[in-house]
Amino acid sequence: MPPQAFLADLRRGRRINVLRRIVQASFTLFCLYSGYRFTLFYLWASGRSETFVSRPPSVEAFLPIGALVNLKRLLLTGQFDPIHPAGLTIFMAALLIALTLRKGFCGWICPVGFASNLAEAAGRKLKLLLTPPAWLDRLLLAPKYLLLLFFCYLILLRMDLAAIETFNSTTYNLVVDAKMLYFFLAPSTLTLWILIALAVLSFFLRNFWCRTLCPYGALLGLLALASPLRVRREEKNCISCSKCDRVCPGAIRVSVKASVLSPECIGCGECVSICPAKECLTLNAPGRRKLPLPALPAAVLTFFFLFYGWALFTGHWHSQVPLEVLQKAYATDLETLQHP
Numbered sequence: 001m002p003p004q005a006f007l008a009d010l011r012r013g014r015r016i017n018v019l020r021r022i023v024q025a026s027f028t029l030f031c032l033y034s035g036y037r038f039t040l041f042y043l044w045a046s047g048r049s050e051t052f053v054s055r056p057p058s059v060e061a062f063l064p065i066g067a068l069v070n071l072k073r074l075l076l077t078g079q080f081d082p083i084h085p086a087g088l089t090i091f092m093a094a095l096l097i098a099l100t101l102r103k104g105f106c107g108w109i110c111p112v113g114f115a116s117n118l119a120e121a122a123g124r125k126l127k128l129l130l131t132p133p134a135w136l137d138r139l140l141l142a143p144k145y146l147l148l149l150f151f152c153y154l155i156l157l158r159m160d161l162a163a164i165e166t167f168n169s170t171t172y173n174l175v176v177d178a179k180m181l182y183f184f185l186a187p188s189t190l191t192l193w194i195l196i197a198l199a200v201l202s203f204f205l206r207n208f209w210c211r212t213l214c215p216y217g218a219l220l221g222l223l224a225l226a227s228p229l230r231v232r233r234e235e236k237n238c239i240s241c242s243k244c245d246r247v248c249p250g251a252i253r254v255s256v257k258a259s260v261l262s263p264e265c266i267g268c269g270e271c272v273s274i275c276p277a278k279e280c281l282t283l284n285a286p287g288r289r290k291l292p293l294p295a296l297p298a299a300v301l302t303f304f305f306l307f308y309g310w311a312l313f314t315g316h317w318h319s320q321v322p323l324e325v326l327q328k329a330y331a332t333d334l335e336t337l338q339h340p
């Protein structure tokens, strides 16, 4: 398809799924590249390679629990985390995106969400995707909220400032990104079986990891309830084809709603894009003002890169930990290093 025709389709609210896959794939490739560079950095810092490669700060995106701890520290002290500042920046960007643009971080940026969406799409193509009864589907949503509750209780209620400072100064906190790398590069047999089980379940249950287990997504979903943007359905124009229900990664029954206000909505726009009825599903700002569908990803990406630019120019992107300190910390046996 010529690019002009694709852009014209996008303006009409069509083909948002193609745009989404391109954006998600770009972030995923960037994350894989960062992971590769971080592996090289780790090999150098732990004395297993002579070749120095600078540490990519973006790997800290995978440390949301530490970021929550340090968001609390920021609110209590006004001080930004000097150890994993990029992690805190990305976390804050995701929270702000959720508050204003639904779970746009999940729908457009997160590589784990992308993998989950791909497994779902493959499951649908292979006719493996199941539709659990409503009661079971609701039950499947619960674990992520329980995990979120657990982390909020531990971090927001139980950890005072002294406990946060103690945690931040541990070797564990310094090497937590390398520990995560080790978790995936040298998984235990149990880890491997859990990963296989999660992957297999993702072919049968829509967006399984995100909808059932991810506490980060649960937090973003709750914040997104405050978002002023939402998908609305004009009932008189609906032809009840259920196409919107079938494509929704959040398994929301869009076809029976006047307005989608669900913590499962990731702002992907796929329901709007696929709806065959004229003026039926639309993306709306407050006051029922209709917005062009591509405005949502454009705003999500703008917010995200504004945060990145701000962090870069204010010195809140690169870790302040000296390389010699990291080298010493990475000499620790990661396998035996336990959470303090």
Ligand code: SF4
Pocket (backbone or CB within 6 Å): 105, 106, 107, 110, 111, 112, 113, 114, 116, 209, 210, 211, 214, 215, 216, 217, 218
């Ligand atoms: S729910 Fe979690 S894993 Fe899924 S896209 Fe959102 S943040 Fe990523």
Ligand code: SF4
Pocket (backbone or CB within 6 Å): 231, 247, 248, 249, 250, 251, 252, 254, 260, 264, 265, 266, 267, 268, 269, 270, 271, 272
């Ligand atoms: S309701 Fe629409 S925008 Fe929200 S997750 Fe479902 S398909 Fe995407």
Ligand code: SF4
Pocket (backbone or CB within 6 Å): 233, 237, 238, 239, 240, 241, 242, 243, 244, 245, 254, 255, 274, 275, 276, 277, 280, 281
């Ligand atoms: S895709 Fe559009 S017309 Fe079809 S059920 Fe959904 S809202 Fe109605």
